[in-house]
Amino acid sequence: MRAATLDFLARHRRERLDPISDRLVETIQRENPAYRVDRVSSGDLRHSCVTNVDRILELLADAVRTGVRPDRHDDDPAYDAARATGRRRADQGVQLDDVLRSFRMGGRLVWEDLVDRGEHVLDAAELRVVGTQLWEVVDATSGQVAVAYHDQERSLVRADEQHRAEVWEGLLAGRGREPGFARDAAALLDLPYDADLVVVAGPDLDRRFADQRLAPHATAWVLRTDGVVGLVALRDDDPADVLTALRAAALESHVPLGASPVAAGFAAVGRAHRDAVVAWRAQGGRPGLATLDDRLPEALLLGSPDVATRLVDRWLGPLLALPDAESRVLVGTLEAWVAAGGSTTATAAAAHCHRNTVVNRLRRIGEVVGRRLDDGVPLVDLDLALRAHRLDVHR
Secondary structure, three states, rough: OOOOHHHHHHHHHHHHHHHHHHHHHHHHHHHHOOOOOOOOHHHHHHHHHHHHHHHHHHHHHHHHHOOOOOOOOOOOOHHHHHHHHHHHHHHHHHOHHHHHHHHHEEEHHHHHHHHHHOOOOOOOOHHHHHHHHHHHHHHHHHHHHHHHHHHHHHHHHHHHHHHHHHHHHHHHOOHHHOOOHHHHHHHHOOOOOOOOEEEEOOOOOOOOHHHHHHOOOOOEEEEEEEEEEEEEOOOOOOOHHHHHHHHHHHHHOOEEEEEEHHHOHHHHHHHHHHHHHHHHHHOOOOOOEEHHHHHHHHHHHOHHHHHHHHHHHHHOHHOOOOOHHHHHHHHHHHHHHHHHHOOOOHHHHHHHOOOOHHHHHHHHHHHHHHOOOOOOOOOOOHHHHHHHHHHHOOO
């Protein structure tokens, strides 16, 4: 390339940087409405235009001088201005397409200015080389803008996810009692600040299906290491339709769910979450919905595992020690008998066998455990022992 051409490019960079940048600012503000003053200030935009036009002219001169296409390495300091612009626009919420559109505008204005100022300096062949190298530079610069934009976007998403996780953990730990924290949590989760809530807990859930069932109640969900937790904001005082929807969602997802009693706002979420977890565990792994009020005996057992273990050992230990086939039959008969309120006739109907068979099995159970079982109301501690056995809380 002729020395005169290289001198022209160096002089053009010195003399035309400010005029090109001023024209670019005006063009972007006029033709790219995404660059509103309340999002990207005029000072910010001009700084970006000046630094990037300067780098483009510098890279252009180097490319023309060496005949080498621009380097596109992500760590090349020549693209610092482009990367800074990409990060800043991601922070400001400007769409990447609009950012890249502005860079294309800049490339066009630089080219028009080069043609206008260089028509008496550059011959046709040189002009073609300069034009080719210019658009290579603009393309490489735009690529670095996009890389930095996406990196910053991912960082913002991670930061938002971390903040969201911290808010959830704070709520479940009881920080909803702090009015400021509760208001921030309500805004972040898009839930009414003063609404009554039902807290839901389970191992998993088809949340999309659940939201369809729960509409128009507002919901928020979080997936934690031990399962899923949800908040359902009630639209009125009666949670019946919410519980019906959750029951359908649990059955559809084939999972056990627990639901808390109604929590009076965010201040009660911590306690309600503990209640929901107890109800979930009290469901014993069976698909469906359990509320705390439905599972109060199980809740007591879950809260006193030593007592639960003692009940199982005392009532069922000898039966569980029998050969597996006999053990299953006798424990199943005992469960049916307790569920039937101690009626051998009702137990026989439920177990699809003769009443005498039930009587014989109860006699055998009595011999094994050392307690006589006659018609009548089963003992409370036997009922609790069977519940503890179903929950595996004694293990």
